[in-house]
Amino acid sequence: MRRSIIIAIAVITAFMIGSCRTQPVNIVRIPVKSSTTIDFLKYKDVAYDPVKVEKFPSEYDPGPSIDYFFLNELPKMIKKPIKRQILEGKPVSDLKEGELLLIGGEISLKIKERNVIDEQKGKKKRRIFVKIENWELQLEIFFRDAATGKDIFSKKLKETYNGADRKKPDYNFEFLFRKITEKFVKLFMGLGRLETRYLMK
Amino acid sequence: MKQITLILLVVFFLAGCSANRVNTEFKFGNKLAKRGLWKEAYYRWSRALKDGENSAAIHNNIAISLEFQNKLKEAESEYQKALKLSPGSEYIKRNISRLKKRINPDTESDSQERKDLKMKKGKGRRK
Numbered sequence: 169m170r171r172s173i174i175i176a177i178a179v180i181t182a183f184m185i186g187s188c189r190t191q192p193v194n195i196v197r198i199p200v201k202s203s204t205t206i207d208f209l210k211y212k213d214v215a216y217d218p219v220k221v222e223k224f225p226s227e228y229d230p231g232p233s234i235d236y237f238f239l240n241e242l243p244k245m246i247k248k249p250i251k252r253q254i255l256e257g258k259p260v261s262d263l264k265e266g267e268l269l270l271i272g273g274e275i276s277l278k279i280k281e282r283n284v285i286d287e288q289k290g291k292k293k294r295r296i297f298v299k300i301e302n303w304e305l306q307l308e309i310f311f312r313d314a315a316t317g318k319d320i321f322s323k324k325l326k327e328t329y330n331g332a333d334r335k336k337p338d339y340n341f342e343f344l345f346r347k348i349t350e351k352f353v354k355l356f357m358g359l360g361r362l363e364t365r366y367l368m369k
Numbered sequence: 370m371k372q373i374t375l376i377l378l379v380v381f382f383l384a385g386c387s388a389n390r391v392n393t394e395f396k397f398g399n400k401l402a403k404r405g406l407w408k409e410a411y412y413r414w415s416r417a418l419k420d421g422e423n424s425a426a427i428h429n430n431i432a433i434s435l436e437f438q439n440k441l442k443e444a445e446s447e448y449q450k451a452l453k454l455s456p457g458s459e460y461i462k463r464n465i466s467r468l469k470k471r472i473n474p475d476t477e478s479d480s481q482e483r484k485d486l487k488m489k490k491g492k493g494r495r496k
Contacts, residue, residue: 193460194403198437200471363467365433366460367402368426 193366200363206311206321206356208246210266215253215314216242217272219307224277228337230345237349238271245353260314268314273322277341278304281334303329305344309352321356394420395427402430407437425455429464441472 208214216238224230235252243250255270279301286298310322327348332340354361398413411434414427432447448465455461 194399196402196433198407198433200436201439363471365436365464365467366429367399367433368429368460369399 193368195364196367197362197364199360201360206269208248208269211269212267214243214246214248214250214269214271215255216250217253217255217270219272219309220274222274222276225279225337228341230275230277230341233342233345234275237345242271242353245357255314263315265313265315269320270312270314271309272312273307273309275308276306278306280304284331299334301332301334301340303332303340303344305329305341305348307345307348307352311356323352323355325351327351392417392422395422398430402434407434410434411438423454425451425458425461427451428454429458429461432464432468436468436471441468444468445472 216235218231219234219238221230221234239250239252250271253270255272260268282300282302283297284300285295287293287295304326305328306324306326308322308324310319312319312322325348327344329340329344394413394417398410398417401407401413402410411431414431414434418427418431428447428451432444432451435441435444435447445465445468448461448468451461452458452465
């Protein structure tokens with residue numbers, strides 16, 4: 169009898185201790201800088217070699233938006249003027265290393281059409297098929313020393329926009345292009361992001 | 370005899386106080402860290418370390434504060450000290466792999482570690 173009471177007390181105590189046990193860590197977030205930063209000050213000049221546009225629908229030309237970003241918005245971020253220079257990524261032999269930083273790359277778009285059911289509300293509920301588009305934009309950018317032809321930074325990024333309105337290609341492209349360029353800027357400017365760590369109690 | 374007992378009591382009391390102070394410094398450091406005051410937390414944990422507390426938790430937390438200050442090499446050495454004191458700690462291992470990924474972004478250490486963990490779990494289930 170006494171033995172069973174002791175066992176019962178031991179089991180209850182074990183359960184109580186078990187329930188009181190908390191996680192031995194706290195999850196904290198620390199700001200970290202991206203390590204892939206580019207020292208733009210090292211270069212005398214920065215040039216933009218127009219990004220190659222691949223697989224875009226013929227009725228839409230993304231060129232002006234892309235050029236505007238590289239020639240007007242990016243110079244403000246890197247605090248250095250960027251000139252337009254068509255080199256097609258090829259090295260320039262009469263330049264010295266560190267003289268010219270070349271920015272270029274490739275952009276491509278995939279559009280998949282889908283039929284979805286759209287419920288129209290009114291006196292009579294009607295179900296109709298509507299065509300929507302799923303957009304996938306891929307951008308590959310390189311930062312290259314024009315003298316050596318060596319890439320100091322290159323990255324390929326992808327962004328998708330599902331359920332895009334096919335009547336608004338300008339909006340769809342701008343939406344995706346903004347998202348993708350924001351990611352790029354964060355990467356090569358070394359802007360902060362948060363990372364989790366386990367702080368032990 | 371009475372004097373010796375009294376001295377022993379005082380010694381025990383002081384030792385108890387010192388251990389308590391170390392623990393307080395450590396906990397206070399944690400509180401500061403949770404509020405984002407990493408430099409102050411670092412100071413508290415360093416004091417706890419100087420007072421003789423040499424635990425994996427202190428070294429791990431010091432390493433995080435060093436990471437916050439962008440002192441990555443020092444942080445790595447502190448993590449290693451923590452791992453030596455507590456070799457089985459998955460939390461320390463994850464912190465180390467994230468730091469390594471930060472130092473060298475091309476390493477796949479974190480994902481590799483996840484795969485290892487999954488494999489371990491899988492093996493456990495089969496048993």
